[in-house]
Amino acid sequence: MKTLIVTIFSLAAVMQCMAGNDLYVSKMKETLQAMDKCQTLEDFQKVANTFEIIAQAEKDKWLPYYYSALTYGIMSMQATDPALKDKYGFNAQDEIKRGLEIKPDESELYVLQAFTCYALIQVNPMERGMEYMTLANQALAKAEELNNDNPRIYYLRGQAIYNMPVEYGGGSQAALPILKQAKEKYDKANTSDELFPRWGKEDIDSLLEQIAKTQ
Amino acid sequence: MLLFSVSFNLSAQQVISGHISDEKGAALPGANIFLQGTYDGTTCDTTGFFRLETFLTGKYTLLVRYIGYQQYLKVIELDGSTPEYLSIILQEEQTGISEVVITAGTFEAGDRKKGAVLSSYDISTTAGAMGDLAGAMNTLPGTMHVGEEGALFVRGGDKYETRTLIDGMIVEQPYTAKNTDFPVRSRFSPLLFNGTFFSTGGYSAEYGQALSSVLLLTTNTAETEDMASIGIHNVGAGINLAGNRKGTVLTSSSGYSNLWPYYTLFGTDIRWDRMPSSFDQTFTLRRRTDGNGMLKVLATYNYSSNSLYYPSANDFLVSDHIRLNNHNAFIKATYIDQLNEQWSVKAGWAVNMDDEKTGINRDNLQKSLEGTQAKVTFCGDVLPYLKLRSGGEYMLHSFRQDYRISLIGSHFTWNLSEPIAAAFTEAEITAKEKLALRLGARLEHAGNPGETVLSPRLSLAVKTGKYSQLSLAGGTFCQLPEDEYLIFAPALKMEWAQHLMLNYQYDRSGRIFRTEGYFKNYSRLVTFDSLYSYMPGDYANEGKGYAKGIDLFYRDKTTFRNGDFWISYSWIDSKRKYHEYENLQVPGYVSTHNLSVVYKQYFEAMKSFAGFSYSFASGRPYKDPNYTNGQTFLTPCYNDLSLNFLRITRIAGKFAAVHCVINNIAGFNNIFGYRFNTRADENGHFTSLPIKPPNKRFIVVGIVILLNDPV
Numbered sequence: 001m002k003t004l005i006v007t008i009f010s011l012a013a014v015m016q017c018m019a020g021n022d023l024y025v026s027k028m029k030e031t032l033q034a035m036d037k038c039q040t041l042e043d044f045q046k047v048a049n050t051f052e053i054i055a056q057a058e059k060d061k062w063l064p065y066y067y068s069a070l071t072y073g074i075m076s077m078q079a080t081d082p083a084l085k086d087k088y089g090f091n092a093q094d095e096i097k098r099g100l101e102i103k104p105d106e107s108e109l110y111v112l113q114a115f116t117c118y119a120l121i122q123v124n125p126m127e128r129g130m131e132y133m134t135l136a137n138q139a140l141a142k143a144e145e146l147n148n149d150n151p152r153i154y155y156l157r158g159q160a161i162y163n164m165p166v167e168y169g170g171g172s173q174a175a176l177p178i179l180k181q182a183k184e185k186y187d188k189a190n191t192s193d194e195l196f197p198r199w200g201k202e203d204i205d206s207l208l209e210q211i212a213k214t215q
Numbered sequence: 216m217l218l219f220s221v222s223f224n225l226s227a228q229q230v231i232s233g234h235i236s237d238e239k240g241a242a243l244p245g246a247n248i249f250l251q252g253t254y255d256g257t258t259c260d261t262t263g264f265f266r267l268e269t270f271l272t273g274k275y276t277l278l279v280r281y282i283g284y285q286q287y288l289k290v291i292e293l294d295g296s297t298p299e300y301l302s303i304i305l306q307e308e309q310t311g312i313s314e315v316v317i318t319a320g321t322f323e324a325g326d327r328k329k330g331a332v333l334s335s336y337d338i339s340t341t342a343g344a345m346g347d348l349a350g351a352m353n354t355l356p357g358t359m360h361v362g363e364e365g366a367l368f369v370r371g372g373d374k375y376e377t378r379t380l381i382d383g384m385i386v387e388q389p390y391t392a393k394n395t396d397f398p399v400r401s402r403f404s405p406l407l408f409n410g411t412f413f414s415t416g417g418y419s420a421e422y423g424q425a426l427s428s429v430l431l432l433t434t435n436t437a438e439t440e441d442m443a444s445i446g447i448h449n450v451g452a453g454i455n456l457a458g459n460r461k462g463t464v465l466t467s468s469s470g471y472s473n474l475w476p477y478y479t480l481f482g483t484d485i486r487w488d489r490m491p492s493s494f495d496q497t498f499t500l501r502r503r504t505d506g507n508g509m510l511k512v513l514a515t516y517n518y519s520s521n522s523l524y525y526p527s528a529n530d531f532l533v534s535d536h537i538r539l540n541n542h543n544a545f546i547k548a549t550y551i552d553q554l555n556e557q558w559s560v561k562a563g564w565a566v567n568m569d570d571e572k573t574g575i576n577r578d579n580l581q582k583s584l585e586g587t588q589a590k591v592t593f594c595g596d597v598l599p600y601l602k603l604r605s606g607g608e609y610m611l612h613s614f615r616q617d618y619r620i621s622l623i624g625s626h627f628t629w630n631l632s633e634p635i636a637a638a639f640t641e642a643e644i645t646a647k648e649k650l651a652l653r654l655g656a657r658l659e660h661a662g663n664p665g666e667t668v669l670s671p672r673l674s675l676a677v678k679t680g681k682y683s684q685l686s687l688a689g690g691t692f693c694q695l696p697e698d699e700y701l702i703f704a705p706a707l708k709m710e711w712a713q714h715l716m717l718n719y720q721y722d723r724s725g726r727i728f729r730t731e732g733y734f735k736n737y738s739r740l741v742t743f744d745s746l747y748s749y750m751p752g753d754y755a756n757e758g759k760g761y762a763k764g765i766d767l768f769y770r771d772k773t774t775f776r777n778g779d780f781w782i783s784y785s786w787i788d789s790k791r792k793y794h795e796y797e798n799l800q801v802p803g804y805v806s807t808h809n810l811s812v813v814y815k816q817y818f819e820a821m822k823s824f825a826g827f828s829y830s831f832a833s834g835r836p837y838k839d840p841n842y843t844n845g846q847t848f849l850t851p852c853y854n855d856l857s858l859n860f861l862r863i864t865r866i867a868g869k870f871a872a873v874h875c876v877i878n879n880i881a882g883f884n885n886i887f888g889y890r891f892n893t894r895a896d897e898n899g900h901f902t903s904l905p906i907k908p909p910n911k912r913f914i915v916v917g918i919v920i921l922l923n924d925p926v
Binding site for chain 1: 244245247249251252253254255256257258261278280282283337340437439440724725772817819820822824865868870
């Protein structure tokens with residue numbers, strides 16, 4: 001009898017745990033799908049809010065913070081008002097910090113750190129360029145040190161070079177080897193975890209296609 | 216199943232709805248509302264309304280979050296019965312943009328600092344300043360253009376009344392050594408600092424021995440990568456190195472300049488014997504210690520020399536041979552640490568050394584200065600609305616003047632050693648981000664006159680609207696007279712000034728407008744009968760004076776895309792009786808109207824940047840010895856239009872910045888004043904020579920190459 005009770009209780013606990021985890025996974029998936037459809041800053045704000053709610057409900061998970069930060073990073077890129085750009089960009093960095101408290105050696109969080117730096121540079125390229133480029137490079141180097149199979153490192157690097165004018169050593173030809181490297185890493189990437197960051201693959205493909213067309 | 220769920224809904228679903236706004240009643244769309252620790256939450260719509268549905272029962276905490284606002288918390292009981300309607304008002308965060316800041320008398324520069332008006336980048340890219348820190352500050356209101364000096368003159372104050380401090384430590388000789396009628400420059404590169412705080416009056420009790428103004432510079436704290444760059448321009452070259460080893464950042468910058476190539480190419484009106492050359496070396500070290508400590512060291516050395524033939528004071532037809540050699544060193548170390556959650560400590564130590572040798576024909580004058588300063592400051596956030604700052608400092612200042620006259624084969628030496636001890640305390644009270652009050656006092660003791668002076672200080676800021684505030688500052692300030700008088704009369708007392716100013720600032724989305732009216736009263740200024748007297752009895756603290764004026768400033772980063780400009784205008788009325796003045800008169804460095812316009816444009820596609828600055832100053836008074844009735848004349852107005860250009864490019868695979876500055880591009884014939892012959896000619900007339908800038912137009916073209924790749 002005693003064993004039966006113990007078994008039932010532990011089963012219940014396992015089920016509860018599974019149900020809880022299911023809720024987390026389904027809510028995350030649902031929000032990620034919503035994120036794909038976002039267009040305006042208001043749309044993104046809703047998604048960021050939902051990730052924030054998930055983050056505070058699931059205290060031991062870094063992914064909700066990661067996606068909340070990613071959303072704010074995109075908002076910072078998208079906003080035109082410099083004050084808003086700053087607000088979203090610095091908030092994204094705060095969310096990354098929270099994520100790093102849970103998982104200090106996560107390569108993806110450092111990639112995101114670099115991404116937010118690129119967004120913040122736009123506010124005042126002349127004034128911030130030097131400092132934030134340094135910070136972005138440091139973050140990408142750290143991300144590479146933690147996991148050099150992370151394709152998003154090479155995606156961001158390649159795109160930064162692609163966007164730079166040719167006479168400064170940028171442009172499609174200079175970016176091509178790094179973009180190809182990113183493509184290889186994307187193809188190799190093991191995406192068994194459906195919540196794990198995937199962004200960038202489509203962009204790389206279309207970017208490579210575009211370069212191929214112009215040649 | 217459907218039935219079950221509907222009935223479940225009816226029985227247990229509860230709705231919490233409401234409206235979220237800021238203190239002014241404006242809706243906050245996008246605010247996040249949720250029950251803590253659960254998945255139940257929603258986002259505010261565009262009109263500020265929200266509707267949160269939940270199946271939960273029991274006691275929960277409702278949280279409302281919005282960037283830039285304080286989080287809102289409310290415990291609610293969910294019992295499935297009454298629907299809740301909440302009207303929630305969020306308060307802006309303390310660090311929000313609209314935080315009230317005491318702005319009277321201050322211009323703050325720093326990247327993300329609140330109340331910042333200029334950034335360190337602005338300082339290094341102001342066209343007319345030619346990379347000079349003091350020159351950039353001269354485009355702010357409250358300053359007066361004094362072309363032949365180059366130093367900062369603030370609100371009717373003489374140049375020695377503005378003190379420069381690095382990380383809170385006094386720099387005794389912030390400018391390069393001065394040769395007759397040649398403007399000086401700041402010894403420090405603006406790139407060493409990420410914070411600049413320029414106060415034109417009413418400053419904190421932490422700062423003493425400054426009668427009119429303080430320029431507070433904060434050295435960089437940012438992390439850097441290993442970096443090496445070289446710069447070459449038409450008047451010199453430099454090397455910059457930075458290294459980062461496990462949190463210790465070490466930087467070195469060396470520079471050499473020589474005007475020989477420039478003057479050989481473009482010619483010069485001056486009869487040079489040896490053209491100006493200088494060498495600079497600066498090291499900085501910063502290290503974060505365990506916990507929150509930060510150690511910052513700066514050591515700099517500068518050598519400059521030149522020699523020329525200059526029309527002699529008592530006969531313009533013959534020339535004096537003037538030689539100038541200057542060695543200067545400044546070393547400071549500061550350490551900041553958090554003692555506990557409330558208190559932090561800042562300790563600093565600094566040494567100043569300056570040796571200046573001036574030779575006039577066969578005579579030699581040598582001035583040697585040594586200064587040591589130790590300072591400690593405690594800062595405490597005692598209560599959420601109360602900050603305390605207290606500390607003390609000790610300065611030992613010594614000065615030696617040695618005059619060798621070859622004709623009579625003798626030399627005279629004067630020595631001065633002046634200890635100063637001071638203690639200060641200050642309390643800052645903030646009330647609901649609407650009001651800030653700072654009350655402070657400084658007690659200062661000077662050893663030689665043996666006097667102790669208490670200087671009270673007060674500042675107040677009141678928010679008058681969402682984007683505007685009114686600020687008031689006042690207090691008394693004291694400073695020992697200049698060394699050149701103290702060596703003859705060491706018992707001279709401290710000079711006094713009282714400041715009172717009222718400031719209005721409007722700051723909205725990249726546009727800042729500010730205006731400030733002020734009144735200053737001077738007393739106990741040094742007076743003497745003759746400039747060359749060395750009898751202590753000839754000196755007294757019997758001078759007095761006043762200054763009053765209005766400053767206007769407008770800065771706009773919004774109107775033009777990637778463009779940025781500011782306009783400063785100052786009007787001043789100031790008179791004083793000091794030095795050899797017989798009665799109250801307008802000092803020779805005062806110009807009633809000063810105007811500066813600075814414009815900068817960034818071209819994103821070309822990765823380049825262009826800017827201009829225009830400066831205007833009305834005439835300054837001078838006396839003509841040919842008119843014995845003491846009549847005052849005004850010099851012509853001063854005008855300058857300068858251009859600068861910078862382009863980032865790549866040379867031999869390395870990043871490079873090409874830069875060019877041209878000052879006085881319009882070729883204005885500026886005259887700063889006149890030198891009158893000390894002896895009249897045979898007709899009883901005193902002839903004169905105009906004092907002109909050493910270069911009518913000056914062009915610097917150069918390139919900086921980054922040796923390592925930043926990408």
